[in-house]
Amino acid sequence: MYRSEVTTEESERTAFRKAEKKYKIYYDNTKNRPGIPGALSIEEQRQWIRESLASFPQPPNRTNHNAIYGPIEDLFVSAKERRVLVEVERLPDDVCSEVNALQSDVCAPWYKFVEEHGELRSKDACKSVSASVLLRKLRWSTLGLQFDWSKRSYNISLPHKKIPDALCQLAKRMAAPAMPRGEEFLPEAAIVNYFGSGDMLGGHLDDMEKDWSKPIVSMSLGCKAIFLLGGKSREDTPIAMFLRSGDAVLMAGEARECFHGVPRIFTDAENADISHLETQFTQEDGHAYLDYIRTSRININIRQVF
Numbered sequence: 566m567y568r569s570e571v572t573t574e575e576s577e578r579t580a581f582r583k584a585e586k587k588y589k590i591y592y593d594n595t596k597n598r599p600g601i602p603g604a605l606s607i608e609e610q611r612q613w614i615r616e617s618l619a620s621f622p623q624p625p626n627r628t629n630h631n632a633i634y635g636p637i638e639d640l641f642v643s644a645k646e647r648r649v650l651v652e653v654e655r656l657p658d659d660v661c662s663e664v665n666a667l668q669s670d671v672c673a674p675w676y677k678f679v680e681e682h683g684e685l686r687s688k689d690a691c692k693s694v695s696a697s698v699l700l701r702k703l704r705w706s707t708l709g710l711q712f713d714w715s716k717r718s719y720n721i722s723l724p725h726k727k728i729p730d731a732l733c734q735l736a737k738r739m740a741a742p743a744m745p746r747g748e749e750f751l752p753e754a755a756i757v758n759y760f761g762s763g764d765m766l767g768g769h770l771d772d773m774e775k776d777w778s779k780p781i782v783s784m785s786l787g788c789k790a791i792f793l794l795g796g797k798s799r800e801d802t803p804i805a806m807f808l809r810s811g812d813a814v815l816m817a818g819e820a821r822e823c824f825h826g827v828p829r830i831f832t833d834a835e836n837a838d839i840s841h842l843e844t845q846f847t848q849e850d851g852h853a854y855l856d857y858i859r860t861s862r863i864n865i866n867i868r869q870v871f
């Protein structure tokens with residue numbers, strides 16, 4: 566996957582890679598906002614932060630944790646309740662477990678969350694991992710048609726649900742100005758990226774979709790980030806922009822074919838630019854969302870695949 570692509574020796578020499586290195590340590594606050602600043606209202610930001618954490622990582626949507634643990638339910642609430650993930654007891658004649666072992670992640674669950682001091686037997690304790698650690702290590706989830714990161718392609722045979730209607734409507738509204746005349750954007754897949762302190766997204770092209778005349782709608786939530794937009798070659802020096810919570814970017818036209826990436830997110834209170842969110846999560850469970858988003862960024866990007 567493209568997070569690791571940037572470490573090869575060859576890419577160290579490209580103009581894009583040089584810019585990534587430069588902006589990794591950049592600390593000037595004068596850059597402009599690109600795209601559609603403030604595309605999402607504060608209420609919409611709150612809504613999509615909640616969905617991104619509590620509902621988007623739910624099976625059958627896949628996350629980066631699937632490869633190791635299979636489908637796991639209720640990650641966010643389990644982190645809030647301080648649960649731990651343990652292996653599910655399997656019967657010897659459990660046919661599904663064979664498939665699980667081979668296919669690793671599409672069958673019945675073989676890990677589940679339990680109370681730390683309840684069901685946890687000493688046998689499980691050494692193999693258990695806390696939900697809050699897994700939440701911090703959540704890097705992506707996929708909605709709609711599932712993107713198979715190991716093959717970097719869409720796998721239409723994987724079980725999936727449609728993208729939630731409200732997100733489809735929002736994406737259609739945002740995509741409209743960038744659509745070919747008379748055509749309507751059909752959101753078929755979305756990738757949700759979760760960035761913690763120090764995380765980056767290496768320079769890449771999104772080239773797995775059939776029709777590049779369709780835009781990608783990309784929304785930023787949480788901490789401010791630097792977004793690099795390059796050219797069609799890694800040798801083109803990218804331009805740098807800030808993306809703040811509520812901003813949207815349309816990857817459309819020429820830009821649809823250009824290298825881009827996120828070399829840096831700002832998780833310190835002074836530069837994260839999320840004070841407007843502080844008042845949004847006041848309900849009983851709101852603190853868990855606020856705790857997360859104070860040091861994280863979420864990017865939802867929505868695509869028409871065919």
Ligand code: OGA
Pocket residue numbers: 756758766771783785792808825826827864866
């Ligand atoms: C992507 C992507 C950009 C961002 O997921 O393909 O380019 O703003 N994300 O996080």
Ligand code: MN
Pocket residue numbers: 769770771825
């Ligand atoms: Mn991209």
